[in-house]
Amino acid sequence: MSTTQLPAEPKTRPEQSSISWRRILWIVAIALTVIFSLAPILWQVLTSFKTNADIEAVPTVYIPTQFTLQHYIEIFARRPFVNYMFNSGFVAVTSTLLCLLLGTPAAYALARLRLPGERIILAIVLVVTLFPYILLFLGLLEIVRATGLANNYLALIIPYTAMNIPLTILVMRSFFQQLPRDLEDSAKVDGYSTWQMLLQILLPMTVPALVTTGILTFIASWNEFLFALTFITRESMKTIPVAVAQLSGTTVFEIPYGAQAAATVVGTIPLVILVLLFQRRIVQGLTSGAVKG
Template identity: 75%
Template sequence: MTSVPQTTSPPTAPPQSSDRGISWMRVLLWLAIAFTVIFSLAPVLWQVLTSIKTNAAITADSVVYFPGLDQLTFEHYLNLFRLNQFHIYMFNSALVAIISTLLCLALGSPAAYALARLRIPGEQIILALVLVVTLFPYILLFLGLLEVVRVFGLANNYLALIIPYTAINLPLTILVMRSFFQQLPKDLEDSARVDGYNTLQMLGRIVLPMTLPALVTTGILAFIFAWNEYLFALTFMTREEMKTIPVAAAQLGGTT
C-alpha cells in the first residue's frame, strides 16, 4: 500500500504595505487634528497668557511668549471686579440671556408642534412669514424699537432687552423645533391619545423629553445671541449698573 505524498503550500508573508499605509494614514490624521486644534486654540491661549502678564511684559520690546514667574500677575482680574464692577455686568447679561432663552423655548415649542402636527389653515403662509422674519436683518428694527422703548418708558429696564431678544430668536426656535417634531413617529402620539393624554400633557410628558437635543441646541443659539448682542444693550441701557458684558467690555479700553 503506497502512501500519497502530501503537498504543502509555501507560507505567504503577511502584507506589509497595507499595514504601513494604514499606520501612515493614522499618523497624518492625528497630525492634522493636532494642527487644527493648536491653530484654533492659539489665539485663545495668547489672550489668556496676555491677561496674566505684567504691564512691563506686555509692553516689552521683545515679545514675551511664555512669561516667567516674575512676569505673572492676577492684578488685571482683581481690578476687573474691584474697579469696574464686572460682576454686575455679568449678572445683567446672564439674567437677560437666560430669561429670553426660556421664553423662546416656552413660546416656540408649542408653536412649532402646532405647525408640525396640527392642520392649521394657511400653514404654508405662516411658515413663509416665519422664514422671512428669520432672514430679516434685526438691525433694521433699531429705530422702531427705540421709539417703542421711549413711548413705554422701558429705558434702563430689563424688558427693553428681553422682549426684543425673545422676538428675534423666536422664529428660529420655531423652525428648528418644527423640523425635529416632524421626525418623531406619530405612533407614540396616537398611543398617548388612546391613554387619555391631551395635547398639552402629551407635549410636556412625551414629545418634549424626546426632543431634548433640539431644545438644548436652540437654547444655546438663543443664549449666545442674547449674551453677545451689543447695539440694543448700548442704546437702551444708559445707567452704569444696567450695562451688559459686551458694552462693558467695549468700554474697558478707556479705563485705567
C-alpha cells in the first residue's frame, strides 16, 4: 500500500529587517542637504530675534537666551522700510509684466513661425542670457546720465526687463514647442487670428510656464543690487537690497547685525509668500515636458 508523501513545508526564512539601510542613508543625506541649505536662513532669523548682548557674546550664542522684536521695531522706526518694499515691488512687478508681454509673443514667433535667420536669433538670445551683466554697467551708467533717468524708476525697469526677456523667450519657446499643432490648425479653421489664438487658446495652456518665468523674473529684479545702488540715490526711491546694505548703527564703529538680519528677513518674506502661493504652478512649470507621454 503506497503512502502519499506530503509536500515538505517550505523552510521559514529569517524575517527580513523592515529597516532598509539604503533608505536610511537617503534620509540622512536629504536631511543633511536641507540643514546645509537652510542653516544660513535659520541663522539670520535667529539673529533677528537676539538681543545685542547675545549677538556680541563670546563664545557664540546660537539659540537666543531672550527673544526680542526690538530690531524689527528699529528698522521701521529709523528708516522708511515700507517705502523701500513698495519701490522694490513696483520695479519688480512692472519689469516682470513687461517681460511676459514682450517675451511671450517673441517666444511664440520663434517656436511656430518660420523666420529668416531663426537659428541666429536663438543663438543671440542664448548668448545674451549667459552674458555677465556686470560688463554692461559702465555703458548703462552713461546712458542713464545722457537720458537723465537717474533717480527714476525707469532707470531700473528698462535694464531689468532687457536682462530678463531672453530667459522668458527661451522658457516660453520650449513650452510652445510642446503644444500640439492640431490645436492651432483647428483654431485657424474656426477663423481665429494669430493674436486671438495666442490669447484665448495657447496662453491658458501655458499658465505654469508663465507663472514660473514670472516668478524667476520677479525674484531677479527684487534682489538686484548694483544697478539699484548706482542709478537710484534718492532716499525715498531706494530698494530693499540697497536699504539693507546701507543700514548703519548708532555710531560710526557699530555694525547693526541684528537690524540687518531683521531687514533681511523682512525683505525675504514677500518672496517666500509668493513661492508658497504658486508652489503647485511652479512645480508644474519646471516639470512639464520632462517626460513625453
